[in-house]
Every structure is written in C-alpha cells, then in structure tokens.
Amino acid sequence: xxxxxxxxVDQPQEGILLITLNRPDARNAxxxxxxxxxxxxxxxxxxxxxxxxxxxxxxxxxxxxxxDIKEMAQLGPIEALTDVRPQYxxxxxxxxxxxxxxxxxxxxxxxxxxxxxxxIVIAGAGAKFGQPEINLGTIPGAGGTQRLVKTVGKPLAMKxxxxxxxxxxxxxxxxGLVAEVTEDDKxxxxxxxxxxxxASKSPLATRVAKEAVLRSFELGLEAGLNLERKSFSLLxxxxxxxxxxxxxxxxxxxxxxxx
Numbered sequence: 001x002x003x004x005x006x007x008x009v010d011q012p013q014e015g016i017l018l019i020t021l022n023r024p025d026a027r028n029a030x031x032x033x034x035x036x037x038x039x040x041x042x043x044x045x046x047x048x049x050x051x052x053x054x055x056x057x058x059x060x061x062x063x064x065x066x067x068d069i070k071e072m073a074q075l076g077p078i079e080a081l082t083d084v085r086p087q088y089x090x091x092x093x094x095x096x097x098x099x100x101x102x103x104x105x106x107x108x109x110x111x112x113x114x115x116x117x118x119x120i121v122i123a124g125a126g127a128k129f130g131q132p133e134i135n136l137g138t139i140p141g142a143g144g145t146q147r148l149v150k151t152v153g154k155p156l157a158m159k160x161x162x163x164x165x166x167x168x169x170x171x172x173x174x175x176g177l178v179a180e181v182t183e184d185d186k187x188x189x190x191x192x193x194x195x196x197x198x199a200s201k202s203p204l205a206t207r208v209a210k211e212a213v214l215r216s217f218e219l220g221l222e223a224g225l226n227l228e229r230k231s232f233s234l235l236x237x238x239x240x241x242x243x244x245x246x247x248x249x250x251x252x253x254x255x256x257x258x259x
Contacts, residue, residue: 006034015052015199017045028058030110031068035088042095052199055191057102064111089142092117096207098198102191103127113142122191123169124184130166202240203258
C-alpha cells in the first residue's frame with residue numbers, strides 16, 4: 001500500500017477502506033498535498049475491486065479546520081486561476097463508490113466542503129460546520145456557495161457564507177447537511193458499521209444508485225426518471241440482481257460478486 005504524508009490509509013474490515021486526515025498540528029488543514037493524497041487514495045480505491053466503500057475521518061477535535069492559510073496567502077490571481085486544487089476536488093467528486101465521512105470537531109471551510117463531497121456524513125454531537133472564508137475577505141472556493149445551498153437551502157447557506165458563523169450538529173442534521181448524529185466517541189464506529197452494511201450490497205447496484213442520485217441535482221425530473229429506468233433495466237442483466245432475487249426467495253443472505 002502506498003505511503004502518504006498527510007493521510008493514513010487502512011483497511012479495518014473486508015471491503016472497507018479508511019482514510020484518516022493526519023495533520024494534527026495544522027488542525028488537519030487541507031493543503032494541496034492533502035487533497036492530492038486523498039484524490040490518489042480514492043482513485044486507487046476506485047480501481048480496486050476489493051474495496052466496496054470508503055470512510056474518511058479526522059481527529060477528535062478537528063475533521064478539517066479549513067484550507068492551509070499559509071499556502072493560500074501565496075496565491076495571486078493567476079496562481080489561483082491555474083491552481084491544481086480544482087482537479088483534486090473533481091477527482092474526489094467523481095469517486096464512484098459509496099463515500100462516508102465520520103466528522104468530529106470542526107469541519108470548516110475546505111473541511112465543510114470535503115464533507116459535502118461525500119455521500120453520507122455521520123457527525124459527532126460536538127461537531128461544528130461552517131464556511132468562514134468571509135472572515136478572510138474571500139469566499140468559499142471548492143463548492144461552498146454551490147453545494148451548500150443545494151444541501152441546506154438558501155436561507156441557511158446565506159447565513160453561513162455571509163456571516164461565517166458555524167452551525168452545530170443538530171442544526172446540520174435538521175438542515176440535511178448530515179445524515180446522523182452520534183455520541184462523539186461512537187462516530188467512527190457508526191460510520192464503519194454503515195460502510196459494512198453498504199459493502200454487503202451489490203457493488204454494481206451501489207455504483208449505479210449513487211450515480212442516479214447525484215445526477216438528480218443536474219437533471220430535470222423527466223430526464224432523471226428516464227436515467228433511473230435505464231439504470232434499473234441495465235441491472236436486470238447482472239448476476240448480482242439474479243443472486244439478490246434468488247437469495248430473497250430462498251430466505252438466505254445474498255452473496256454479491258459485482259458481476
């Protein structure tokens with residue numbers, strides 16, 4: 001397995017990859033190298049048939065407290081326009097398998113944007129989310145103005161982006177930013193348990209389902225329903241679908257192979 005500088009990569013259970021942000025001295029600030037390593041790890045996981053779901057997490061106090069401000073300070077307009085960061089974000093967004101975040105502590109700026117790039121967020125009760133870029137005289141640059149409004153709605157997104165104020169875990173849950181709130185010491189355990197459930201499903205079906213849900217943000221209802229029907233029909237040709245139906249009728253656990 002590849003050695004990384006800013007992240008730790010492990011396989012705690014069969015079919016599950018765990019990525020841990022590992023810059024505690026910088027509160028897990030996401031510098032270019034951090035994003036590059038996350039993108040590299042996800043690209044490798046996409047190509048690994050043994051990986052069926054990925055969990056990404058940080059420490060107890062910080063998921064990721066933003067971008068690396070020292071690195072940002074060196075960017076002029078031309079450097080910002082030609083920065084490699086957007087390519088890393090695109091790779092993260094394009095990851096085709098289920099991606100879960102276990103968030104404890106602060107998920108701010110790029111950390112909040114990273115949480116919005118995943119499919120499911122499990123948050124500890126003490127987690128805090130925010131887009132404080134306005135305090136630096138700038139705005140979010142990795143989807144904080146676009147993904148946030150599509151997730152929590154205009155009023156709360158405007159409040160977060162324009163004021164820089166954070167929201168707590170219950171507010172994030174009520175607004176749809178996170179899927180579940182757990183006790184702080186159970187966040188990662190719950191995320192891994194959910195990943196295990198998802199990893200037990202058909203790899204083909206989970207990929208197709210993820211794509212269909214994400215495309216719903218881009219397509220109108222009729223086009224989205226058409227995509228759903230075509231995807232549903234395509235899966236009818238898979239061995240996994242036949243196995244799933246047979247297992248249901250025979251009252252036994254299904255053994256999905258991804259074919």
